[in-house]
Amino acid sequence: xxxRLFVPFDLAAGPLTLGKEQSHYVANxxxxxxxxxxxxxxxxxxxxxxxxxxxxxxAVVVALTSQTRPQTAEPDLWLLAAxxxxxxxxxxxxxxxxxGASRLxxxxxxxxxxxxxxxERLAAHMVEAAEQxxxxxxxxxxxxxxxxxxxxxxxxxxxxxxxxxxxxxxxxVQVLADLSSGPLAVLVxxxxxxxxxxxxxxxxxxxxxxxxxxxxxxxxxxxAIAALSVIQAVRGDWNRxxxx
Amino acid sequence: xxxRLFVPFDLAAGPLTLGKEQSHYVANxxxxxxxxxxxxxxxxxxxxxxxxxxxxxxAVVVALTSQTRPQTAEPDLWLLAAxxxxxxxxxxxxxxxxxGASRLxxxxxxxxxxxxxxxERLAAHMVEAAEQxxxxxxxxxxxxxxxxxxxxxxxxxxxxxxxxxxxxxxxxVQVLADLSSGPLAVLVxxxxxxxxxxxxxxxxxxxxxxxxxxxxxxxxxxxAIAALSVIQAVRGDWNRxxxx
Numbered sequence: 001x002x003x004r005l006f007v008p009f010d011l012a013a014g015p016l017t018l019g020k021e022q023s024h025y026v027a028n029x030x031x032x033x034x035x036x037x038x039x040x041x042x043x044x045x046x047x048x049x050x051x052x053x054x055x056x057x058x059a060v061v062v063a064l065t066s067q068t069r070p071q072t073a074e075p076d077l078w079l080l081a082a083x084x085x086x087x088x089x090x091x092x093x094x095x096x097x098x099x100g101a102s103r104l105x106x107x108x109x110x111x112x113x114x115x116x117x118x119x120e121r122l123a124a125h126m127v128e129a130a131e132q133x134x135x136x137x138x139x140x141x142x143x144x145x146x147x148x149x150x151x152x153x154x155x156x157x158x159x160x161x162x163x164x165x166x167x168x169x170x171x172x173v174q175v176l177a178d179l180s181s182g183p184l185a186v187l188v189x190x191x192x193x194x195x196x197x198x199x200x201x202x203x204x205x206x207x208x209x210x211x212x213x214x215x216x217x218x219x220x221x222x223x224a225i226a227a228l229s230v231i232q233a234v235r236g237d238w239n240r241x242x243x244x
Numbered sequence: 245x246x247x248r249l250f251v252p253f254d255l256a257a258g259p260l261t262l263g264k265e266q267s268h269y270v271a272n273x274x275x276x277x278x279x280x281x282x283x284x285x286x287x288x289x290x291x292x293x294x295x296x297x298x299x300x301x302x303a304v305v306v307a308l309t310s311q312t313r314p315q316t317a318e319p320d321l322w323l324l325a326a327x328x329x330x331x332x333x334x335x336x337x338x339x340x341x342x343x344g345a346s347r348l349x350x351x352x353x354x355x356x357x358x359x360x361x362x363x364e365r366l367a368a369h370m371v372e373a374a375e376q377x378x379x380x381x382x383x384x385x386x387x388x389x390x391x392x393x394x395x396x397x398x399x400x401x402x403x404x405x406x407x408x409x410x411x412x413x414x415x416x417v418q419v420l421a422d423l424s425s426g427p428l429a430v431l432v433x434x435x436x437x438x439x440x441x442x443x444x445x446x447x448x449x450x451x452x453x454x455x456x457x458x459x460x461x462x463x464x465x466x467x468a469i470a471a472l473s474v475i476q477a478v479r480g481d482w483n484r485x486x487x488x
Contacts, residue, residue, distance in 0.1 A: 091335075098466050100458070133460040167485040173477050214344070214482035216377040222342050225466075226473035233417050233474040238458035241411040 011045035082190035097129035111192035169210035255289035326434035341373035350388040355436035413454035
């Protein structure tokens with residue numbers, strides 16, 4: 001397994017010194033040795049390969065040699081998710097990254113019981129997942145906002161698929177067939193679902209599309225993962241092969 | 245939240261005594277009280293509602309009143325999965341249940357490193373998930389078998405979609421469009437993927453279809469969950485609403 005790291009720095013041929021925390025990770029956690037292969041990406045300059053030149057506790061230097069992949073366009077797909085308990089939202093953050101979401105936005109709904117969201121921890125999970133799944137970007141993590149504020153500032157050019165566990169929604173593939181390509185967002189509620197008044201508000205919004213995910217009651221994290229999977233398979237980038 | 249339990253007994257109007265373990269769960273873990281509503285299913289007789297008549301540590305009696313849902317046909321969808329570490333295969337078992345898989349079959353491949361599979365623990369997770377997601381059945385858990393033995397006894401009337409992380413497969417929705425309705429199975433390899441000789445064997449089997457899940461390298465558990473989601477959305481039962 002080649003070491004693959006997300007870095008904030010610009011990427012170009014030549015030496016690059018990793019930050020303190022990442023140097024510690026490479027030197028002490030991964031126990032990497034000089035001469036080992038490494039791959040870097042930053043979300044802007046594609047993917048670059050190189051070798052570890054010096055490995056010191058606080059400053060690892062990478063000698064970058066060449067670009068292995070150019071930066072490419074990725075689906076513009078947001079996931080808005082009501083915070084759920086720690087293990088479950090961590091799972092959502094990891095899987096949303098693997099499934100190519102471009103943004104994770106915690107939204108506070110009426111029945112949200114987990115008010116505190118550690119966005120730094122979520123971001124760290126997403127960096128790790130992006131490094132492992134060979135993405136060229138890391139999804140953006142937003143600070144939590146109340147659902148009504150998020151909806152008040154919504155750009156109507158981005159359809160919002162909301163996962164309506166009450167059974168009122170249309171099948172997801174049917175809704176996707178009616179949408180043109182372009183920006184998209186998925187909204188998943190907390191374990192207790194949306195409040196009736198929230199569903200009523202959403203139903204009146206021209207950009208919102210109530211969607212059902214079949215006859216079984218999915219947990220919030222399952223609904224999020226399943227919806228992202230279907231969207232990428234049906235109208236996202238699953239027609240591309242790995243490293244393609 | 246109404247107590248919802250999977251039981252081995254036949255369901256009909258009248259009193260029904262739960263087994264010892266389940267009685268303990270109802271009395272001591274859920275601390276349920278006589279008169280509380282309860283829903284039972286057994287995978288054969290649909291769903292029945294009733295109330296708790298007597299609650300004792302070792303023998304809880306339910307008075308069943310009426311059938312709330314008839315038993316209905318469900319997608320015949322198997323998941324064959326190489327064992328992966330405990331947390332991940334537990335997750336797969338839970339999510340496969342929510343996503344309506346009818347059978348979970350651990351298969352041992354060349355690169356499988358987790359040889360021991362606790363099928364009893366998996367079955368318990370699946371019962372719990374079925375109770376929570378309002379399924380009318382619990383998926384069958386098979387004893388682990390080597391992949392070559394499973395393939396040797398395969399019924400060619402059941403197409404086998406194998407998730408080929410090497411990039412050689414066709415997009416999942418394209419493969420699904422070419423299949424007629426009926427039995428189906430998905431095969432997911434271990435973290436290290438399939439060995440080249442396994443892929444070669446699979447490629448020669450007339451019932452096997454190599455499938456790719458897009459440009460990102462999905463973890464084994466993500467691939468399993470994502471593939472089941474897409475299958476149910478595109479050709480499974482996601483055109484039905486909850487309790488529909």
